[in-house]
Amino acid sequence: MTTIRDVSKLAGVSVATVSRLFNQSGYVSKEAEAAIQAAVAKLNYKPNSIARSLAGKKTAAVALMVPDILNPFFPEIARAAEDAAASQGYTLVLCNTDNNPDKEKMYIEALINKQIDGIIVSSYTISPEQIITLQKRSIPIVVIDNSFPDHPIVTITAANRYGGQLAVQHLLYAGCGKIAHICGPSHVHSARERTLAYEEMCSHLPWFTPSLTASGHFSVAGGYEAMKHIFRQHPDVDGVFAGNDLMAAGALKALHELGVSIPSQIKLIGFDGIRMDMVYPELSTVSQQIYTIGRTAMDYLIRQINNEPIEKRNYELEVELLQKATT
Structure with a gap:
């Protein structure tokens, strides 16, 4: 050697x-x-980067913390972040927290002990105060899929409110006269923004009622149960906006079991634009720039590591409506 x-x-x-x-x-x-x-x-x-780190130098390693690696949204984020990191000579460490705050804290301490150069965080439980504490320990941080506009934290999100408006507007223009919403967890920034969009677009319409909204917990199983719950109360619903594609897939399964024809009886749209090749019919969705989010997050993390200037703190990337078979 x-x-x-x-x-x-x-x-x-x-x-x-x-x-x-x-x-x-x-x-x-x-x-x-x-x-x-x-x-x-x-x-x-x-x-040997490890040997250099023992001398107090950079390790050329960065981390990505995600809440649920089984959600196809996050592997695409990871792929983009890894590509961007490798192009700059960095190794990426992937941490899956399972939406568990204790596991999250354990990972953070382990990464600090290993002298990680910086961390990209996607978390539904971390507080801005925790992030600022890390920054005070000279740990560069970029947050994705969450926003803290009142704090000096670099965040990268999609245009969730506008995307939700696009989804509902699409259903209205398609002739839907009673639209339900399957929402994500209310404490999650992206889910909350999409739900607010639905309410802004529909709350003034004569058919609107809060019981048209049900939580699907950002999961296939949750979307399935939420769709069945809504349909029991509102069998005349003819449009559904699901807050992510996983919940939309679950809703689609429920509607198939209920014998509902898609899209002639009910039109269905999701959000994210993840790859769901096995879902039939193909889901209409509001597509995020998922790869760009991961790549941009890594670019801005490395900028912080290198003490380069950053123009602004909160970045919101555009979304696109993709009409497919379910509408």
């Missing part, structure tokens, strides 16, 4: 000089730098 001593010997410089260049911790002449780089290339030597 090639060592730093092999590099120094071939380059004709001291081990200390090689170490200064690798760690960027002191002066190295241009001649010595060129010789070291030539030796590194010839020996195919890769500096």
